[in-house]
Amino acid sequence: MTAQPLKILWQSNAPWCGTGYGQQTRHILDGIVELGHKPTLFAYWGLQGGTLSTGKYPVLPPGRDPYGNDIIGAHMLRTEADICITLIDPWILKNYGEATKNTWYPYTPVDHEPIAPKLKESLMGATEIIAMSHFGERTLREAGFENVIYIPHVVNTTALSRYTADPEGWRHKVLGREPGDFIVGMVAANKGEPSRKGFQQALEAFALFLKKHPNAYLYMHTDPTQDDDGVDMEAYMKLIGVPGDHVQFPERYSLWLGFPDEFMKNMYSALDVLLVPSMGEGFGVPIIEAQACGTPVVGTAFSSIPELIMPGGGYLAAPRTKYITPLKSYQVIPDVNDLADGLEWAYDHRADETVQKVCEENAAQYDKGLILQTHWKPFLERVAEEIGATVATVNVG
Numbered sequence: 001m002t003a004q005p006l007k008i009l010w011q012s013n014a015p016w017c018g019t020g021y022g023q024q025t026r027h028i029l030d031g032i033v034e035l036g037h038k039p040t041l042f043a044y045w046g047l048q049g050g051t052l053s054t055g056k057y058p059v060l061p062p063g064r065d066p067y068g069n070d071i072i073g074a075h076m077l078r079t080e081a082d083i084c085i086t087l088i089d090p091w092i093l094k095n096y097g098e099a100t101k102n103t104w105y106p107y108t109p110v111d112h113e114p115i116a117p118k119l120k121e122s123l124m125g126a127t128e129i130i131a132m133s134h135f136g137e138r139t140l141r142e143a144g145f146e147n148v149i150y151i152p153h154v155v156n157t158t159a160l161s162r163y164t165a166d167p168e169g170w171r172h173k174v175l176g177r178e179p180g181d182f183i184v185g186m187v188a189a190n191k192g193e194p195s196r197k198g199f200q201q202a203l204e205a206f207a208l209f210l211k212k213h214p215n216a217y218l219y220m221h222t223d224p225t226q227d228d229d230g231v232d233m234e235a236y237m238k239l240i241g242v243p244g245d246h247v248q249f250p251e252r253y254s255l256w257l258g259f260p261d262e263f264m265k266n267m268y269s270a271l272d273v274l275l276v277p278s279m280g281e282g283f284g285v286p287i288i289e290a291q292a293c294g295t296p297v298v299g300t301a302f303s304s305i306p307e308l309i310m311p312g313g314g315y316l317a318a319p320r321t322k323y324i325t326p327l328k329s330y331q332v333i334p335d336v337n338d339l340a341d342g343l344e345w346a347y348d349h350r351a352d353e354t355v356q357k358v359c360e361e362n363a364a365q366y367d368k369g370l371i372l373q374t375h376w377k378p379f380l381e382r383v384a385e386e387i388g389a390t391v392a393t394v395n396v397g
Contacts, residue, residue, distance in 0.1 A: 005036050005037045005038045006037045006038070006082050006083070006380055006383065006384045006387075007037075007038050007039075007040070007079060007080055007081045007082045007083075008032065008037055008038070008039040008040070008081060008082065008083055008084075008085060008380075009039075009040050009042055009075055009076055009079050009081035009083070009084045009085070009100075010025065010028075010029060010032075010039050010040070010041050010042065010084075010085050010086075010087070011041075011042040011044055011068060011072070011084065011085070011086040011087065011088060012024070012025045012041070012042075012043070012044070012086070012087035012088055012107075013025055013043065013044070013045045013046050013087075014041070014043035014045065014046025014047050014059060015029065015041070015054060016046065016258070017045065017046040017258065018255075018256075018257065018258025018259065019045075019189075020153075020283075020285045021045075021087050021088070022046065022258075023285065024087060024153055024154065024285075025041065025087065027154050027156060027368045028154065028368070028372070028376065029041060029056070029057060030056065031368060031369070031372035031376060032372075032376065032380070033056045033057060034372075035372065035376065035377055035380065037380060038057070039057045040057055040058050040059075040060060040075075040079045040081065041054075041057055041058070041059045041060065042060045042062075042068060042072070042075050043059050043060065043061065043062075044062045044066065044067050044068045044088065045062075045066075047059055047060075047061045047062075048061050048062065049061055058079075060075055060078075060079075067088065067092050067093060068093070069093060069094045069095075069099075072084070072093075072096060072099045072100065073099040073100075076099070076100055076101070076103075081100075081103070082103065082383075082384075082387055083100075083103040083104075083105055083127075083383060083387070084096070084100040084103055084104050084105065085105045085106075085107055085130070086104070086105075086106045086107060087107045088106075089109060089119075090106045090108055090119060090122040090123055090126075091116070091118040091119045091121075091122040091327070092122075093106075093122060095125065096122075096125055096126075097124070097125020097126060097127070098125060102125075102127055103127055103387075104125060104126050104127050105126065105127055105128050105129070105130055105383075106123060106126050106129055106130065107130040107132060107151070108123065108129050108130060108131060108132070108136060108140070108282075109132060109136065109282020109283065110131065110133065110135065110136030110139050110140060110282060110303075110304075111196075111280030111281055111282045111303050111304070111331065112139075112280060112303075112325065112327060112329035112330060112331055113135075113139055113302075113303070113329065113330055114139065114142065114143060114329055114330075115139050115140060115142075115143040115329065116325075116327035116328060116329040117327075117328050117329070118327055118328070119327070120143050123140075123145065126147065127147070128147045128148070128149060128383075129145055129147060129148045129149070130148075130149055130150075130151050130379075131148055131149070131150050131151075132150075132151065132152055132153050132282055132283045132304075133150075133152065133282065133283055133303070133304035133307060134150060134304075134307050135303050135304045135306075135307060136150075136282065136304065137149075137150045149379060150375075151371065151375040151376060151379065152283065152366055152371060152375070153283045153285055153288075153366065154366055154367070154368035154371045154372070155285065155288045155289055155292055155363060155366050155367065155368065156261065156367075156368050157292045157363055157364060157366075157367045157368075158367075159261035159262075159265065160261060160264060160265050160268065160289050160292040160293055160363075161265065161292060161293060161360075162269055162292075162293050162294035162356065162360065163265050163266050163269035163270070163293065164269075167269055167270060170266050170269075170270055171183065171270045174266070174267075174270070175217070175219060175248060175270060176248070177217060177270075180215060181215050181216075181217055182213055182215055182216045182217070182272050182347055182350065183216075183217050183218075183219055183270060183271050183272050184206060184209070184216060184217070184218045184219070184271070184272065184273055184275050184343060184346075185218075185219045185220075185221065185267070185268070185271035185273070185274050185275065185290070185295075186199075186202055186218070186219070186220045186221065186222070186274070186275050186276070187221040187222070187274065187286040187289075187290075188220075188221075188222055188276075188278070188286070189222060189223075189228070189230075190222045190223045190224070190225075190228060190230030190231060190233070191228050191229060191230050192229060192230065193226075193229070193230065193231045194231075195230065195231050196278060196279050196280060196331070197277070197278050197279075198276075198277030198278050198279055198300070198333075198334060199220075199222075199231050199233065199236060200231070200236060200240070201277040201333065201334050201336050201339060202218075202220075202275050202277045202339070203218075203236055203237060203240045203242050204240055204336045204339075205275070205277065205336050205337075205339035205340045205342075205343060206218050206242060206275075206340075206343070207240050207241055207242050208336065208337070208340040209340050209343040209344070209347075210242070210243075210246060212344075213347060216246065216343075216347075217246050217247070217248065218242070218246060218247045218248070219247075219248045219249075219267075219271065220233070220247060220248070220249055221249075221250055221255075221267065222249065222250075222255075223249075223252060223255060223256075224249045225252075233247075233249075264289065265293060268289055268290045268292070268293035268295050269293040269294065269295065271290065271295050272295070272346060272347070272350045272351075273295065273296055273297070273298055273342075273343060273346035273350075274286060274287070274290035274295055274296070274297045274298070275297075275298050275299075275339070275342075275343070276297055276298065276299035276300065276305060277298075277299070277300055277317070277334045277339055278299070278300055278302075278303075278305065278334075279300070279302070279323075279331040279332055279333060279334070280302060280303045280331035280332070281303050281304050281305055282303075282304060283304050283308075284299070284304055284305055284308055287299060287305065287308045287309065288308060288362075288363050288366045289363075290359070291309075291313060291314075291359035291360065291362050291363040292359075292360065292363035292364075293359075294356035294357075294359050294360055295356075295359060296313055296314045296315070296346055296349065296355050296356075296359055297309050297313070297314040297315075297359075298314060298315045298316075298317060298339060298342030298343060298345070298346060299314065299315075299316060299317065300316070300317055300319065300332065300334040301316035301317060301318055301319060301334075302319050302331070302332045302334075303331075308362075309362075310358055310359075310361075310362040311358075312354070312355060312358045313355060313358035313359040313362055314342075314359070315341070315342035315345045315346065316342075317334045317335055317338035317339045317341070317342050318334070318335050318338050319332035319333065319334055319335065320332075320333050320334060320335040320336070320338075321333050
């Protein structure tokens with residue numbers, strides 16, 4: 001093979017999508033370009049029926065299958081890709097090892113324990129598995145996989161940092177809150193019922209907290225409708241007994257198109273605490289985004305969540321029980337009373353400079369420039385050497 005940059009087919013959401021995968025694609029592919037490689041994006045979501053270019057790399061669409069199973073081989077041939085990296089749940093992909101001619105590197109979320117049988121089966125064809133959390137790495141190794149490396153998700157800590165110009169003014173102007181009000185936030189997609197993100201448990205914990213603190217408000221950065229097969233938030237609130245005037249949702253049109261970094265920075269900074277009552281997380285990007293803005297997190301002590309919250313920078317609520325999901329493995333339901341205790345901890349530590357600094361220091365470990373240099377650069381250089389490509393890389397700041 002002649003000396004050339006490593007050609008990478010990256011399959012995930014398009015970089016302009018407001019999804020977690022879309023954000024990772026944007027940050028990581030920009031960095032991969034700066035490292036001297038040549039990525040092509042296969043956008044299984046966010047682009048249909050044509051080929052585009054971001055100006056840095058081409059973007060290819062899916063075929064008839066929404067996840068790319070019918071076209072992945074053709075995309076590999078068309079791009080002459082050396083390797084294929086997929087940022088998508090591997091269990092919905094079919095025979096990717098064979099289709100990529102044994103050059104498949106799935107960037108894999110693991111949010112069950114033990115590993116779900118369907119996920120384990122799908123990964124048998126992987127050349128090497130990229131785990132996005134230490135939890136995922138450990139769980140994969142316990143399942144017998146030895147070809148596993150760890151590369152965490154990234155956050156743009158330059159764009160997301162503590163907003164100090166006029167936080168109370170922003171809280172009043174955008175969220176309608178007054179000085180002294182306590183704002184609990186939740187950033188999660190409303191998909192599936194029951195919800196893996198724990199909307200029921202979030203509302204129940206907030207209802208308990210509200211009884212003690214009538215100045216508390218809940219901002220839920222999500223779609224409250226069932227348009228994406230999610231939960232009926234209004235019905236949940238009514239059943240649980242959470243007053244509507246204490247809950248706020250973003251403007252739906254802007255939510256669909258995606259809010260700019262400046263809005264997210266201001267929003268996270270305006271929160272007193274981020275609530276993450278998830279039943280399982282492959283990573284949990286909002287946990288790091290909130291901390292980058294100095295905001296502590298109350299989360300479930302399961303899957304990747306504990307490794308993302310440093311002592312003194314948040315609160316881990318104990319699981320109440322395990323349950324078996326449709327993927328035939330365990331996730332957990334967090335204890336509602338312990339979640340409420342976590343909110344009490346946050347109330348006692350609101351605007352605590354020490355807590356805010358712990359959060360910011362923790363988030364800095366996941367800065368995109370740092371992760372590209374310490375994880376992606378050596379990984380891609382090693383792969384290039386293994387397949388015979390010679391790559392001239394540069395430093396990413």
